Amino acid sequence: MSRLSETPYAYQHAKSQRAKMARPKDLLAWFLAGYREEVPGQGGPYDKLHSRGVWRDAHHRGDPEGYEPVGGSHLGSPRMADGFRAYVEDDAFGTEVAEYEGHKSIATHYRTPMRAALARLSGRGKDTDDSPFMARTLHRAALRDGDWDGACASMGIIEPVRRPYLEAALHKLWDRYREAPDVDNYRAVA
Numbered sequence: 001m002s003r004l005s006e007t008p009y010a011y012q013h014a015k016s017q018r019a020k021m022a023r024p025k026d027l028l029a030w031f032l033a034g035y036r037e038e039v040p041g042q043g044g045p046y047d048k049l050h051s052r053g054v055w056r057d058a059h060h061r062g063d064p065e066g067y068e069p070v071g072g073s074h075l076g077s078p079r080m081a082d083g084f085r086a087y088v089e090d091d092a093f094g095t096e097v098a099e100y101e102g103h104k105s106i107a108t109h110y111r112t113p114m115r116a117a118l119a120r121l122s123g124r125g126k127d128t129d130d131s132p133f134m135a136r137t138l139h140r141a142a143l144r145d146g147d148w149d150g151a152c153a154s155m156g157i158i159e160p161v162r163r164p165y166l167e168a169a170l171h172k173l174w175d176r177y178r179e180a181p182d183v184d185n186y187r188a189v190a
Contacts, residue, residue, distance in 0.1 A: 023171075023174055024174075027167070027170035027171070027173075027174060028141075028146065028148065028166070028170060030174075031114070031138065031142065031170060031173060032142060032145075032146050034113070034114035034177075035114050035142040036142075037114075038087075038112040038113075038114055038115055039087075039142075040084045040087055087112070090111065090112075092112065092115045092116050092118070092119035093110065093116050093119065093181070094110070094111045094112070095108040095109060095110055095111065095180075095181060096108065096109065096111050107180060108180060108181065109179050109180040110178070110179065110180065110181065113177065113178065113179050114177070116178070117173055117176050117177040117178070118135050118138065118139060118173070119135075120176040120178075121134060121135040121138075121169075121172055121173050121176050122135035122136070123135075131172065133155070134165075134168070134169035134172060134173075135169075135173075136155065137151055137152060137155050137157070137165070137166070137169055138166075138169050138170070138173060140154060140155065141166070148162070148166050149162060152165065152166060
């Protein structure tokens with residue numbers, strides 16, 4: 001038997017995998033689409049700011065019956081929707097388990113992968129490093145609804161280098177983008 005008859009669609013599968021892993025032609029459109037999916041009010045999962053009822057936060061005192069209110073409004077401020085509150089208060093690297101047709105997956109993924117990529121791009125370096133500044137510039141461009149030229153101008157980037165700077169920032173963001181956290185493989189100590 002030849003190798004071709006053993007795996008007749010191997011070439012098409014490899015081509016499909018390369019196409020899925022290839023960098024998009026328009027990185028700015030990719031970034032804006034991913035950012036808009038995650039931001040409240042843009043049609044994503046966190047589209048409602050308020051829900052019914054009065055907001056009161058509870059704090060557990062230690063006994064099984066005791067919850068005492070530690071926040072909220074006794075005057076009647078509207079309660080924040082759970083999804084929006086999770087977006088505001090959650091970590092950029094927050095994960096969840098996907099559920100497909102009633103069955104939970106065994107792998108976790110980021111709730112907001114674009115936000116995690118921006119956080120990874122901003123890194124833990126000094127403010128004078130290029131990557132944190134790039135992350136702030138991209139965030140500002142997304143807040144300006146894709147006006148990258150105005151975002152770069154507001155960050156003090158001179159006009160001749162705005163386009164190459166934004167392209168470099170988008171390439172760095174693409175390199176740091178992950179749908180799911182990296183798997184940590186631990187070796188047993190003998």
